[in-house]
Amino acid sequence: xxxxxxxxxxxxxxxxxxxxxxxxxxxxxxxxxxxxxxxxxxxxxxxxxxxxxxxxxxxxxxxxxxxxxxxxxxxxxxxxxxxxxxxxxxxxxxxxxxxxxxxxxxxxxxxxxxxxxxxxxxxxxxxxxxxxxxxxxxxxxxxxxxxxxxxxxxxxxxxxxxxxxxxxxxxxxxxxxxxxxxxxxxxxxxxxxxxxxxxxxxxxxx
Numbered sequence: 001x002x003x004x005x006x007x008x009x010x011x012x013x014x015x016x017x018x019x020x021x022x023x024x025x026x027x028x029x030x031x032x033x034x035x036x037x038x039x040x041x042x043x044x045x046x047x048x049x050x051x052x053x054x055x056x057x058x059x060x061x062x063x064x065x066x067x068x069x070x071x072x073x074x075x076x077x078x079x080x081x082x083x084x085x086x087x088x089x090x091x092x093x094x095x096x097x098x099x100x101x102x103x104x105x106x107x108x109x110x111x112x113x114x115x116x117x118x119x120x121x122x123x124x125x126x127x128x129x130x131x132x133x134x135x136x137x138x139x140x141x142x143x144x145x146x147x148x149x150x151x152x153x154x155x156x157x158x159x160x161x162x163x164x165x166x167x168x169x170x171x172x173x174x175x176x177x178x179x180x181x182x183x184x185x186x187x188x189x190x191x192x193x194x195x196x197x198x199x200x201x202x203x204x205x206x
Contacts, residue, residue, distance in 0.1 A: 002038070002144050003062060005128050006031035007100050008109065008120050010157050015117030017097050019090050027155040029084055030193045032065040032096065033077070034147045037189060042069060044189050049075040061103035064096045077192045129161050136173070143186050146177045150190045 010024055011017070017025045033049075036042045039059060043050050055066045068083055069075045084092050101118050104110045111119045132149065135141045152158050153174060158167050178187035 001059070001061070001103075002035045002148055003028065003031040003100050004104055004109070005148055006151055007097075007104060008124050008128055009152065009161070010155060011110075011118055011120050015113070015119060017090070017093055019085065019093060022085065024155045024157070025090075025093055026081055026084065026193075027151045027157075028093075028096065028100070029065065029081065030151055030154075031148070032062045032100070033080065033193070034144075034151075034186075034189065035059060035062060036066065036069075037186075038144060041066065044077070044185070044192070047076050047078075047192060049077065049080065061099045062096075064092075064099050068092075077189075081193075125161075141173075141177060143183060146174065146183060147186055147190060149174050150178075150194075154194055 006028060010027060012021065012024070017028055019025050033042075036059070037044065039056065040052055041055060041059065043052055049069050049072075051066075051070060055063060059066075069080060072079050072083060084096075098116065101110065101112060101116075104118075105112050109124050110121070113119070132145055135145050149158075149170060152161075153171060158170055162170055177183055178190065
């Protein structure tokens with residue numbers, strides 16, 4: 001699941017996400033939203049989020065996000081990000097974080113302490129990065145990996161895993177992938193998310 005991979009790669013050292021790092025936090029929301037789109041639970045139509053089916057069992061970790069979309073009137077990417085950014089606390093974000101974190105703990109991919117802070121083993125992170133590198137080397141990059149790379153770029157996390165030279169190549173690769181006709185649906189979704197994050201960050205809604 002894309003949201004789980006994003007979680008493994010970007011979880012802050014303190015063990016929790018915070019709206020204090022808005023781009024990083026909203027990347028988690030965007031990753032979950034992408035999963036819902038990839039599994040055709042929701043679709044993006046004229047910038048509106050439309051629910052297509054009930055949440056399947058394998059995506060139950062995204063139930064907080066699915067419920068938020070379901071309860072929003074005329075749900076859109078902008079309204080969804082505003083929903084998570086409009087509270088001074090991190091409560092809404094932590095509900096989603098806890099659900100995804102619980103799923104990862106049950107899979108024994110991360111650990112959780114008594115204060116609900118998480119820790120990720122470096123081995124798990126290396127495995128995700130290795131998967132990304134393999135797809136790039138084989139020139140067979142999935143839409144999921146394209147979105148994951150885009151979110152890592154938007155949240156300024158590429159530098160943790162790639163050299164400066166690789167980052168330049170990665171950014172160019174992302175740009176080229178977004179131009180491919182068969183990826184336009186996902187490219188549009190990424191653009192919508194990026195634009196919303198930039199706007200809300202600039203006016204400091206949180």
